[in-house]
Amino acid sequence: MTLAVIGAGAWGTALALAAARAEQSVRLWARDGTQVQAMRETGENAKALPGVPLGSAILPTADLSEALSDAEAVLVVVPAQTLRQVLPQLAPHLAPLIPLVLCAKGIERDTGLLPSDIARETTANPLLSLSGPSFAADVGRGLPTAVVVGAQDEALAGEIARFMSSGSFRCYSNGDLRGVEAGGALKNVFALAAGAAAGAGLGASAQAALVTRGFVELRRLATRLGANPETIMGLSGLGDLLLTCSSAQSRNFAYGLALGRGESREGLKLAEGVPTAGIAAHLAVQHGIEAPIINAVTEILAGRLTIGDAVEALMTRPLKSEDI
Ligand SMILES: NC(=O)C1=CN([C@@H]2O[C@H](COP(=O)(O)OP(=O)(O)OC[C@H]3O[C@@H](n4cnc5c(N)ncnc54)[C@H](OP(=O)(O)O)[C@@H]3O)[C@@H](O)[C@H]2O)C=CC1
Ligand SMILES: O=C(CO)COP(=O)(O)O
Numbered sequence: 001m002t003l004a005v006i007g008a009g010a011w012g013t014a015l016a017l018a019a020a021r022a023e024q025s026v027r028l029w030a031r032d033g034t035q036v037q038a039m040r041e042t043g044e045n046a047k048a049l050p051g052v053p054l055g056s057a058i059l060p061t062a063d064l065s066e067a068l069s070d071a072e073a074v075l076v077v078v079p080a081q082t083l084r085q086v087l088p089q090l091a092p093h094l095a096p097l098i099p100l101v102l103c104a105k106g107i108e109r110d111t112g113l114l115p116s117d118i119a120r121e122t123t124a125n126p127l128l129s130l131s132g133p134s135f136a137a138d139v140g141r142g143l144p145t146a147v148v149v150g151a152q153d154e155a156l157a158g159e160i161a162r163f164m165s166s167g168s169f170r171c172y173s174n175g176d177l178r179g180v181e182a183g184g185a186l187k188n189v190f191a192l193a194a195g196a197a198a199g200a201g202l203g204a205s206a207q208a209a210l211v212t213r214g215f216v217e218l219r220r221l222a223t224r225l226g227a228n229p230e231t232i233m234g235l236s237g238l239g240d241l242l243l244t245c246s247s248a249q250s251r252n253f254a255y256g257l258a259l260g261r262g263e264s265r266e267g268l269k270l271a272e273g274v275p276t277a278g279i280a281a282h283l284a285v286q287h288g289i290e291a292p293i294i295n296a297v298t299e300i301l302a303g304r305l306t307i308g309d310a311v312e313a314l315m316t317r318p319l320k321s322e323d324i
Helices: 010-021 033-042 064-068 080-093 115-122 136-140 154-164 177-199 204-224 235-244 251-261 273-286 292-301 307-315
Strands: 002-006 025-029 049-053 058-061 073-076 100-102 127-131 145-150 169-174
Touching: 002 010, 002 064, 010 025, 010 049, 010 058, 010 073, 010 136, 010 154, 025 064, 033 058, 049 136, 058 064, 064 080, 073 080, 080 115, 080 273, 100 115, 115 127, 115 177, 127 154, 127 177, 127 235, 145 154, 145 177, 145 235, 154 169, 177 204, 177 235, 177 251, 177 273, 177 292, 204 235, 204 273, 204 292, 251 273, 273 292, 292 307
Parallel strands: 002 025, 002 073, 025 058, 073 100, 100 127, 145 169
Antiparallel strands: 127 145
């Protein structure tokens, strides 16, 4: 099978490597011609995932037509906030039935839309979401990783999962597209919270409380956004929450860590939870859901609340039943 990967950042490159290990032929598209030239010359993506040879099954290209003309499936791996700009560029090169696998983890800041909602505005092609606990560096090195591919048509999700899977990359399928994408989008907000708690030295007990109560908020909000609550118990939900709330390898956790330590966040890598937090807080209000941790993260990011005040506010909320 020939796959196109749109976006040669860390995750796009790692997914291209995963597909190549699954013996697929891959076109890896980047908008930056200089980066493509360097990848072709050196055989690695030094900008985004250094030290991992791309191999001969991956063809880097800056030409969308070359990337897409013979693609049988397309993985879209650019940040959530850029999907509205990138997706229409693909449309002229895509045959109608080519599946689009959306890999961004975020909610569009200005609209509250998940990636598949944004895509649906510009394409009638079948849509899928790939999500779950998976650091690009781990996948790039071929370390064992499990993810989930979601689509309304679970047979199609299964087909893509089979094409992407190898001895080191195990893809499950799920018929709940919304659940798969909502889990991945929302967990980033709690990774920010967990990082901030670690940076502020709040201790391991606070971390566990944040992750557990964060999971309750995640499941509540994701369910209101159309997810099956059982999906949130899986890889794209609980799985990704556990990974990114416990490791500074997560860029969202690392961003929170800097926030908690009172350090500058300038120059840090992409943290999708930052644009997602405020809109998630807004969606929670719209759906009448209590989301004190999402609110606290939003207020801290906006500079309207200190971490100390957030802790006090969370700890002095009225006592209640542990509604999970
Ligand atoms: N890294 C990881 O471990 C994982 C990441 N993800 C998700 O994957 C998505 C991408 O993350 P990741 O690859 O790590 O991020 P990176 O910051 O490493 O890469 C982002 C890529 O998107 C490209 N890009 C950004 N804006 C545009 C645009 N307007 N048009 C075309 N290309 C654009 C960038 O190009 P340029 O370099 O030219 O700016 C870059 O190649 C995020 O939603 C993230 O949450 C999911 C699972 C794991
Ligand atoms: O989504 C991820 C792992 O599953 C990557 O998390 P970060 O974007 O926080 O690094």
